[in-house]
Amino acid sequence: MTTSDYIRDARVAVIGAGAVGSVLAYRLAQAGATVTVIDRATPGSGTSGRTFAWLNGMDKPPRPYHRMSVMGIRDHEDLADELAGDWVHVTGSLHWTDRRDTARTAALEESVRQLRGWGMRVDRATPDQVRRDLEPDLVLEQDQVSAVYLVPRSGWLEPSRLVAGALGAAREQYGATVVRGDVAALPVAGGMVERVVLADGQVIEADLVVNAAGPDGGRVAVLAGTSLPVERTPGLLLVSEPVPARLRRVAYGPGIHLRPDGGGRVMVQWEPLDSLAVEGAPLAADDAQVRDAMDRAAGVLPALAGAAVESVRLGVRAVPRDGYPLAGFDAGVGNLYHVVTHSGITLAARLALLITEELTGGEVAELAPFAPGRPGSAFPGGSGSAE
Numbered sequence: 601m602t603t604s605d606y607i608r609d610a611r612v613a614v615i616g617a618g619a620v621g622s623v624l625a626y627r628l629a630q631a632g633a634t635v636t637v638i639d640r641a642t643p644g645s646g647t648s649g650r651t652f653a654w655l656n657g658m659d660k661p662p663r664p665y666h667r668m669s670v671m672g673i674r675d676h677e678d679l680a681d682e683l684a685g686d687w688v689h690v691t692g693s694l695h696w697t698d699r700r701d702t703a704r705t706a707a708l709e710e711s712v713r714q715l716r717g718w719g720m721r722v723d724r725a726t727p728d729q730v731r732r733d734l735e736p737d738l739v740l741e742q743d744q745v746s747a748v749y750l751v752p753r754s755g756w757l758e759p760s761r762l763v764a765g766a767l768g769a770a771r772e773q774y775g776a777t778v779v780r781g782d783v784a785a786l787p788v789a790g791g792m793v794e795r796v797v798l799a800d801g802q803v804i805e806a807d808l809v810v811n812a813a814g815p816d817g818g819r820v821a822v823l824a825g826t827s828l829p830v831e832r833t834p835g836l837l838l839v840s841e842p843v844p845a846r847l848r849r850v851a852y853g854p855g856i857h858l859r860p861d862g863g864g865r866v867m868v869q870w871e872p873l874d875s876l877a878v879e880g881a882p883l884a885a886d887d888a889q890v891r892d893a894m895d896r897a898a899g900v901l902p903a904l905a906g907a908a909v910e911s912v913r914l915g916v917r918a919v920p921r922d923g924y925p926l927a928g929f930d931a932g933v934g935n936l937y938h939v940v941t942h943s944g945i946t947l948a949a950r951l952a953l954l955i956t957e958e959l960t961g962g963e964v965a966e967l968a969p970f971a972p973g974r975p976g977s978a979f980p981g982g983s984g985s986a987e
């Protein structure tokens with residue numbers, strides 16, 4: 601039997617209906633598998649519902665990882681086109697620093713040099729040009745900021761709508777099933793997961809089990825008596841009430857990152873807030889640190905001045921120990937496939953295509969470095985943990 605026949609006849613249980621699991625479920629169902637997606641919560645409500653969702657290939661060395669990220673943006677556009685979805689916004693990202701911060705300015709210059717060296721277009725603009733031609737409501741003081749760079753092939757995505765689109769199509773076009781339930785046991789016999797057992801006692805029979813549980817990927821691995829080197833790293837994001845601001849692109853300023861979040865809302869990421877992120881204890885919207893972050897954001901986008909914070913989102917990143925994705929069969933459990941990664945929004949559509957290719961056609965060179973059993977780093981000397 602060829603691998604392709606195996607997938608066509610296989611019952612596949614995908615644990616986790618975030619961006620990664622949902623898009624992979626769609627592709628596997630499309631390839632002919634009988635797919636059951638299991639999530640203990642509302643699909644898309646895990647990290648994928650609490651993410652900055654910047655689509656980008658910035659600061660992602662070495663080149664193969666950068667390329668996977670950039671291809672991921674193209675694959676998202678293709679997927680949205682395939683599903684008649686409009687959740688992908690490749691509107692570009694703007695980058696600048698405080699010119700007095702020589703270390704950050706040098707780091708930005710180096711990132712730009714690297715991107716250009718890898719064949720990506722990066723435009724340089726003055727603050728005046730930004731205001732006149734790109735983002736009229738952003739305020740960048742000419743005498744305070746470094747050069748501004750525009751990366752046109754980047755953008756942002758609406759994860760909940762992606763998840764809904766992928767799961768909806770998987771169900772309606774290819775007969776996939778979405779089950780609400782907490783995977784509580786993965787009994788293993790003879791080096792294979794025998795079945796998926798949910799906390800309510802329900803049993804799901806599966807020939808192949810996919811661990812797409814995001815930051816809980818390590819816990820799911822333990823259920824099968826194995827392990828994954830994944831750290832949980834919390835982060836905080838603020839979403840404003842709707843404000844009258846013209847903002848189309850991701851704005852990546854010094855420590856402060858902004859993007860549109862639909863309906864006139866603006867998502868704000870203030871880097872120092874991450875140090876206050878504690879799982880299970882999100883800050884209140886009126887917390888002094890939250891107000892401080894909003895004031896800083898208003899310094900760049902004045903329409904945010906005095907705006908209420910509609911939600912404070914605490915998200916937990918799944919960061920593999922070397923920062924790079926974990927994608928491949930478990931080293932010890934033959935029918936357990938892990939796909940756990942940071943930057944999972946950028947990578948979801950690419951990983952889904954590559955993994956489906958691997959499961960239907962055999963080895964895929966682009967995936968090879970990311971095998972979970974790798975002894976050290978996917979790319980020795982590198983670190984892939986950039987957002």
Ligand SMILES: Cc1cc2nc3c(=O)[nH]c(=O)nc-3n(C[C@H](O)[C@H](O)[C@H](O)COP(=O)(O)OP(=O)(O)OC[C@H]3O[C@@H](n4cnc5c(N)ncnc54)[C@H](O)[C@@H]3O)c2cc1C
Binds near residue numbers: 645652655820834
């Ligand atoms: C603050 C922050 C900013 C980020 N910024 C970016 C960015 O700009 N760009 C980018 O590309 N990425 C970014 N990321 C990372 C990105 O959001 C994640 O990599 C991505 O959302 C992971 O998707 P996922 O589907 O793997 O996981 P999730 O969305 O977490 O989905 C996993 C699902 O598994 C379910 N699950 C877990 N355990 C079980 C179980 N035992 N039984 C049943 N269900 C289970 C959960 O309920 C969940 O729904 C950011 C993350 C954070 C926190």
